[in-house]
Amino acid sequence: MSQRQIYFDLLGELEKATGKETESLFGRIQEYFGIRHQSYMNISLSSGRQNALDMLNTFPEDLVQHYIDNDLHLVDPIAQAALTGITPVDWQAYINNKNAQKLFAIASTFGVSATGMTIPLLCRGNQAAYFAIDVGVAVSEWPQYRRAHIGEMQVLATYLHAARQEMAQDLPDADLTAREAEVLKWTAAGKSYWEISMILGISERTVRFFMTNARKKLGVVTNSQAVAQAVLRGMIPL
Amino acid sequence: MSQRQIYFDLLGELEKATGKETESLFGRIQEYFGIRHQSYMNISLSSGRQNALDMLNTFPEDLVQHYIDNDLHLVDPIAQAALTGITPVDWQAYINNKNAQKLFAIASTFGVSATGMTIPLLCRGNQAAYFAIDVGVAVSEWPQYRRAHIGEMQVLATYLHAARQEMAQDLPDADLTAREAEVLKWTAAGKSYWEISMILGISERTVRFFMTNARKKLGVVTNSQAVAQAVLRGMIPL
DNA sequence: GTAAATACTGTCACTACTGACAGTACCACA
DNA sequence: TGTGGTACTGTCAGTAGTGACAGTATTTAC
Numbered sequence: 001m002s003q004r005q006i007y008f009d010l011l012g013e014l015e016k017a018t019g020k021e022t023e024s025l026f027g028r029i030q031e032y033f034g035i036r037h038q039s040y041m042n043i044s045l046s047s048g049r050q051n052a053l054d055m056l057n058t059f060p061e062d063l064v065q066h067y068i069d070n071d072l073h074l075v076d077p078i079a080q081a082a083l084t085g086i087t088p089v090d091w092q093a094y095i096n097n098k099n100a101q102k103l104f105a106i107a108s109t110f111g112v113s114a115t116g117m118t119i120p121l122l123c124r125g126n127q128a129a130y131f132a133i134d135v136g137v138a139v140s141e142w143p144q145y146r147r148a149h150i151g152e153m154q155v156l157a158t159y160l161h162a163a164r165q166e167m168a169q170d171l172p173d174a175d176l177t178a179r180e181a182e183v184l185k186w187t188a189a190g191k192s193y194w195e196i197s198m199i200l201g202i203s204e205r206t207v208r209f210f211m212t213n214a215r216k217k218l219g220v221v222t223n224s225q226a227v228a229q230a231v232l233r234g235m236i237p238l
Numbered sequence: 239m240s241q242r243q244i245y246f247d248l249l250g251e252l253e254k255a256t257g258k259e260t261e262s263l264f265g266r267i268q269e270y271f272g273i274r275h276q277s278y279m280n281i282s283l284s285s286g287r288q289n290a291l292d293m294l295n296t297f298p299e300d301l302v303q304h305y306i307d308n309d310l311h312l313v314d315p316i317a318q319a320a321l322t323g324i325t326p327v328d329w330q331a332y333i334n335n336k337n338a339q340k341l342f343a344i345a346s347t348f349g350v351s352a353t354g355m356t357i358p359l360l361c362r363g364n365q366a367a368y369f370a371i372d373v374g375v376a377v378s379e380w381p382q383y384r385r386a387h388i389g390e391m392q393v394l395a396t397y398l399h400a401a402r403q404e405m406a407q408d409l410p411d412a413d414l415t416a417r418e419a420e421v422l423k424w425t426a427a428g429k430s431y432w433e434i435s436m437i438l439g440i441s442e443r444t445v446r447f448f449m450t451n452a453r454k455k456l457g458v459v460t461n462s463q464a465v466a467q468a469v470l471r472g473m474i475p476l
Numbered sequence: 477g478t479a480a481a482t483a484c485t486g487t488c489a490c491t492a493c494t495g496a497c498a499g500t501a502c503c504a505c506a
Numbered sequence: 507t508g509t510g511g512t513a514c515t516g517t518c519a520g521t522a523g524t525g526a527c528a529g530t531a532t533t534t535a536c
Contacts, residue, residue: 417513441514448513448514
C-alpha cells in the first residue's frame with residue numbers, strides 16, 4: 001500500500017472517528033509520519049490559569065512533568081506563538097530565541113530534537129488547542145520535509161481535534177449575575193468603583209460587593225485578572 | 239515546473255506575504271487548483287451582528303449581492319457549519335439538505351456548482367473566517383479530488399488568512415515593547431507589581447514604569463482597562 | 477414556608493496602584 | 507556628537523482596590 005493510500009485511509013477513519021477510537025488513530029499518525037514524539041493538547045482559557053482539558057501525548061513523561069511542574073508554557077515562546085497565532089509554528093524559527101534555546105537544551109536531554117512544529121487548531125468557545133510534533137530529521141532536510149508534509153499534518157491534526165471534541169468538555173460557565181457583568185464591563189472600561197457607583201446610581205460599597213462576587217465566581221484575585229477572563233470569555237460587550 | 243513545485247512556491251510566498259500582496263496570491267491559488275470560484279471571508283462577531291471585516295472573492299458579483307441582500311448566510315447551513323465547526327465542510331454532504339438545495343439552485347443559475355468546500359479558519363479575538371471554494375469537478379470525481387487536495391487547500395488558506403490579518407483589524411496596534419507586553423501579561427494573570435518584580439527579577443518601580451508606558455500607549459487610565467484592551471487586541475499570550 | 481439567590485449598604489485596616497518629580501545606562505542611527 | 511528609544515531605578519503623596527467583619531430587603535425555587 002502506498003504512503004499516499006495510508007494517508008487517505010487514515011483521513012477517512014479520522015473523519016468518522018469519535019472519542020476513544022482516536023487514541024489508536026493518534027498512534028497511527030505517528031507511525032505514518034515516522035514522527036518521534038507528538039502531542040495533542042486542548043486547553044481551557046476559562047479559569048484563571050490555563051487548564052488542560054484533553055491531552056494525547058508521546059513525549060517523554062519526565063519531560064512533560066518537568067514542563068508542567070515549572071510552568072514552562074508561560075516561558076515557552078513556541079507554545080505562546082501557537083496559542084496566539086494562526087499558522088503552524090516552525091520550531092527552527094526560534095533557534096535564536098533565548099527562552100527557546102533553554103527549552104531546546106532541556107528537551108534534548110530527553111531526546112527531543114529542535115526540528116518540529118506546533119500547529120494551532122481551531123477551537124470554538126473559550127479554548128485553544130495545538131498539535132505539536134517532534135519530527136527529528138536533520139536540520140538541513142527539515143525545510144523540505146516541512147513544506148512537503150505540512151498539509152497532511154494540518155489536515156490530520158484538524159480531524160483528530162474534531163474527533164476529540166467530546167473529550168474536552170470545558171468547565172461550566174461562571175454565570176455572573178447581570179449586575180456583576182455590568183460592573184465588570186465598566187471596570188474594563190477604566191472606571192473606578194466610585195465612578196461606577198455614580199453611573200449605576202448605587203453606593204460604592206455595592207459596586208465593590210458585585211466585583212468581589214465576580215472575582216470569586218471567576219476564580220481570580222484581582223480586577224485586572226477578572227477583566228482578562230471576562231474579555232476572553234466574551235462576557236464584555238465589545 | 240511541476241504542480242508540486244508551484245504549490246511550494248505559492249506557500250513560500252504566502253508565508254512571507256502581508257497586506258495588498260495577498261491579492262495576487264489569491265488569484266494564483268485559484269489558478270493553481272483550477273478552481274472556478276473562491277471566497278475568503280473574515281467576519282467580526284463583536285457587536286451582536288456579524289459584520290464583514292475583510293473579503294476576497296471571485297464568485298459572480300450578482301450572486302454575492304443576492305446572497306448579502308437576502309441575508310442568506312442566516313439560512314445557509316454550509317456557512318453556519320463553517321462558522322461553528324472545526325473541520326472543512328464538504329458541500330456535497332449537504333446535497334439532501336433542503337435549505338442547501340435552494341441555495342445550490344440559486345447558485346447554479348450563476349454557474350456555481352455543488353462540488354466544493356468551505357474551510358473554517360482559526361481566528362484570534364472575536365472573529366470568524368472561512369475560505370470557500372467551488373471546484374466544479376464532476377460529482378463522481380469529487381471525493382477523490384477532495385481527499386487529494388484538502389491538505390494543500392487548508393494550508394494555503396491558513397497562510398492567506400494569516401497574511402490578511404492586518405486587513406481585518408477591529409482595533410489599531412499599540413506597539414508595546416517586549417517588556418511592556420510581558421508586564422501586562424502578568425498583570426492579566428493576577429500578579430501584583432511586587433510579584434511581577436520577583437518573577438522578572440527587576441525592581442517594583444521598573445514594573446510600574448513599564449505598566450505606565452503600556453497604559454499611555456493603549457490610551458487608558460487603569461491596569462484593568464489596559465488588560466481589557468490587550469486581551470481584545472490579542473496582545474496577551476494567555 | 478423555608479432556603480437560596482440576588483440586590484443592596486456600612487465600616488475598618490491594609491495593600492496595591494497611580495501620577496509626578498526625579499534620575500542613569502545602553503544602543504542604534506543620522 | 508547628538509537624538510531618540512529602550513531598560514532600568516528612587517521617593518512622595520494621594521487614590522483605588524481588597525478582605526473581613528457586619529447587615530436588610532426582595533425574589534425565586536422546592
